[in-house]
Amino acid sequence: MRLVAAELVESRQILPGQWLQSFHAPELASGSRAGQFVHVRTGDYSGLVLRRPFSINTADPATGIVTLHFRTVGRGTEWMARVREGENLDMLGPLGRPFEVDPRSHHLLLVAGGLGMAGIRMLADEAVRDGRQVTILFGALSASHVYPSNLLPDEVEYVVATDDGSLGHHSLVTELLPDYEAWADQAFACGPYPMLARLAQLAAGRRARMGVAKLGRKRGAGRADPLGSTAARRKAFLQVSMEQTMGCAVGACLGCSVIGVEGPVRVCREGPVFAAEEIAWPASA
Amino acid sequence: MVKAKKQVIIFGDMRVGKDSPNRSKRTPTVRKVKSAIVPVDRTKGPPAGRPRVETGGAAVADLGAPTAPQPTLAEQAALDRVDLSVDLAPEHGGLRLANPILVASGTFGYGIEYGEVVDVGRLGAICCKGTTLRPRAGNPPPRVTETPGGMLNSIGLQNPGVDAVIEKYGPIWQGWKVPVIVNVAGESIEDYVEVARRLDGVPGVAGIELNISCPNVGKGGLQFAIDRDAARAVTAAVRRATELPLLVKLSPNVADVRPIARAIEEAGADAISAINTLSGLAVAPDRTRAFLGNVYGGLSGPAIKPVALRIVYEVAQVVSIPIVAIGGVTSIEDVLDFLACGAVAVQVGTAIFADPELPVRLADDLRAECVRRGLDSYRPLIGTALPKRMGASSAKGAEYRP
Numbered sequence: 001m002r003l004v005a006a007e008l009v010e011s012r013q014i015l016p017g018q019w020l021q022s023f024h025a026p027e028l029a030s031g032s033r034a035g036q037f038v039h040v041r042t043g044d045y046s047g048l049v050l051r052r053p054f055s056i057n058t059a060d061p062a063t064g065i066v067t068l069h070f071r072t073v074g075r076g077t078e079w080m081a082r083v084r085e086g087e088n089l090d091m092l093g094p095l096g097r098p099f100e101v102d103p104r105s106h107h108l109l110l111v112a113g114g115l116g117m118a119g120i121r122m123l124a125d126e127a128v129r130d131g132r133q134v135t136i137l138f139g140a141l142s143a144s145h146v147y148p149s150n151l152l153p154d155e156v157e158y159v160v161a162t163d164d165g166s167l168g169h170h171s172l173v174t175e176l177l178p179d180y181e182a183w184a185d186q187a188f189a190c191g192p193y194p195m196l197a198r199l200a201q202l203a204a205g206r207r208a209r210m211g212v213a214k215l216g217r218k219r220g221a222g223r224a225d226p227l228g229s230t231a232a233r234r235k236a237f238l239q240v241s242m243e244q245t246m247g248c249a250v251g252a253c254l255g256c257s258v259i260g261v262e263g264p265v266r267v268c269r270e271g272p273v274f275a276a277e278e279i280a281w282p283a284s285a
Numbered sequence: 286m287v288k289a290k291k292q293v294i295i296f297g298d299m300r301v302g303k304d305s306p307n308r309s310k311r312t313p314t315v316r317k318v319k320s321a322i323v324p325v326d327r328t329k330g331p332p333a334g335r336p337r338v339e340t341g342g343a344a345v346a347d348l349g350a351p352t353a354p355q356p357t358l359a360e361q362a363a364l365d366r367v368d369l370s371v372d373l374a375p376e377h378g379g380l381r382l383a384n385p386i387l388v389a390s391g392t393f394g395y396g397i398e399y400g401e402v403v404d405v406g407r408l409g410a411i412c413c414k415g416t417t418l419r420p421r422a423g424n425p426p427p428r429v430t431e432t433p434g435g436m437l438n439s440i441g442l443q444n445p446g447v448d449a450v451i452e453k454y455g456p457i458w459q460g461w462k463v464p465v466i467v468n469v470a471g472e473s474i475e476d477y478v479e480v481a482r483r484l485d486g487v488p489g490v491a492g493i494e495l496n497i498s499c500p501n502v503g504k505g506g507l508q509f510a511i512d513r514d515a516a517r518a519v520t521a522a523v524r525r526a527t528e529l530p531l532l533v534k535l536s537p538n539v540a541d542v543r544p545i546a547r548a549i550e551e552a553g554a555d556a557i558s559a560i561n562t563l564s565g566l567a568v569a570p571d572r573t574r575a576f577l578g579n580v581y582g583g584l585s586g587p588a589i590k591p592v593a594l595r596i597v598y599e600v601a602q603v604v605s606i607p608i609v610a611i612g613g614v615t616s617i618e619d620v621l622d623f624l625a626c627g628a629v630a631v632q633v634g635t636a637i638f639a640d641p642e643l644p645v646r647l648a649d650d651l652r653a654e655c656v657r658r659g660l661d662s663y664r665p666l667i668g669t670a671l672p673k674r675m676g677a678s679s680a681k682g683a684e685y686r687p
Contacts, residue, residue, distance in 0.1 A: 003642070049435055253392060253429070253638065254440045254443045257440075
């Protein structure tokens with residue numbers, strides 16, 4: 001974690017109201033992993049007192065470029081969209097814990113709802129680099145909100161579902177999960193809370209249902225890794241990247257807590273990525 | 286089957302402990318020992334011909350501006366001569382701070398969270414997250430939201446309980462030269478007393494700040510902070526339980542804060558912190574409910590600075606113990622405003638979220654301001670805006686003291 005002056009080198013609107021901005025920030029580009037985020041300071045402190053958290057969309061250590069993908073939803077993001085190329089933004093990061101991919105996982109299923117693409121986009125890069133097969137299930141309201149496929153690595157299988165059926169499957173993206181459940185070794189998701197809750201519900205009990213044998217060393221079998229540990233997350237089938245309104249983003253203010261099965265957990269510090277079984281999902285989801 | 290290579294990933298928050306970078310930095314401290322708060326000579330006022338630096342737009346815009354060029358040796362010597370130290374509790378063993386810029390409770394965790402970004406050794410003191418007798422899970426999310434010029438929070442005093450705090454953070458704090466003031470909350474006088482008793486004598490705990498804006502379960506949920514007798518009772522009870530320096534944090538959500546401040550002083554508090562957050566509410570975007578999980582939240586940030594100034598101004602005229610001001614401090618101008626209204630120190634809170642380095646920079650700015658005014662201490666800056674003649678404010682009948 002450090003404070004970085006990130007220079008905006010390119011800003012473009014990729015979808016209505018959605019922006020993709022590239023920043024030159026070598027410290028962030030080389031030190032970040034998929035799932036981590038940055039906390040960006042807005043320009044007008046007299047009105048906007050809080051930084052804005054953004055998932056690191058992509059990071060390229062070779063060029064020192066990180067990209068952020070966001071939608072203009074309020075005054076902070078509207079200000080971000082107006083920043084000119086050449087201006088520096090004050091970013092705190094990289095923050096939070098990344099996605100944990102089991103080294104034995106060859107088939108990764110990435111599930112994104114809308115802006116959730118920004119949360120899993122970098123994991124696609126990392127997985128392709130490591131020679132894994134990636135399928136992205138993407139859900140959007142309609143065809144006009146679908147993330148452009150040319151912004152994804154060529155190696156990725158891209159499956160789209162729209163709520164109104166104007167492109168791809170006419171369903172919620174969550175309903176595609178059962179089709180891929182057998183193919184996927186691990187699943188990673190980012191999107192609205194109801195989507196994540198539904199995925200967690202669908203994925204629960206998968207190991208037993210699929211008859212997946214426990215792989216790995218015999219030694220230590222039966223000794224479960226503590227919930228929330230890196231080892232436990234690496235073994236989890238479904239990992240979710242959560243979103244919450246945030247204050248400090250370093251774990252000091254406890255403002256971004258969500259309710260986990262063992263009590264409140266901080267999205268900024270224990271998260272934003274959690275194994276699905278760490279979160280106390282509402283029973284009705 | 287290929288055996289997976291073992292990956293070791295170290296996270297910042299897991300390294301706290303034996304090998305934390307902060308532990309290795311333990312240095313012997315040499316502090317200037319000076320008398321406590323020197324009463325202000327109100328006849329003088331600030332030196333003429335040295336106008337205050339301009340306020341206004343610049344004060345806001347330069348939050349986080351690039352640091353000034355390095356001072357020359359002579360300038361550095363002048364800066365080093367300035368005495369920023371202050372004692373908030375001269376009667377109870379002293380609570381001596383190297384400078385009057387503190388970080389406010391709830392915005393700086395337990396001091397370790399910002400460790401990699403902020404040099405905690407350069408802070409005046411740290412007020413840690415509110416601590417209760419038993420662990421508390423806090424309020425349902427969402428817990429924070431931004432408002433114009435401020436933010437609402439309703440964390441609900443999530444904390445691991447006083448014993449866990451002492452066990453986990455005490456050894457870390459002990460290795461720091463910066464004093465750590467533990468913010469204490471409770472639902473009954475017995476709770477407060479028990480927490481204070483357990484903190485008494487713990488190495489690394491420099492003082493206690495009482496958060497009395499909690500509902501008093503024993504008195505039907507009425508907040509201690511809005512009831513003069515309850516505020517007096519809890520302060521006196523804690524005072525009897527501990528020899529630690531004792532600060533009491535005032536709530537602004539009262540009609541007149543002065544009787545409460547006086548009661549707290551009479552009950553034996555060493556200093557008063559003012560103010561806690563203002564009670565507020567935000568509505569969810571779909572307008573079917575309140576936004577925060579707890580419905581109500583506490584408003585903080587630049588939006589509340591005028592309220593904080595008013596309360597510091599009022600309290601400074603009725604008590605003689607030191608006042609630590611809190612409320613929307615974002616620049617050196619704000620620090621000077623609070624000092625002028627009678628505060629001897631200020632706490633920075635919400636602004637830390639946007640600018641974690643701000644508190645350290647404010648101490649440097651205050652030092653530079655003293656040099657610019659030809660002062661070797663910041664004490665002449667205290668109370669300059671208070672009424673020059675006693676009883677000036679009693680013209681409206683608001684106050685009469687024989």
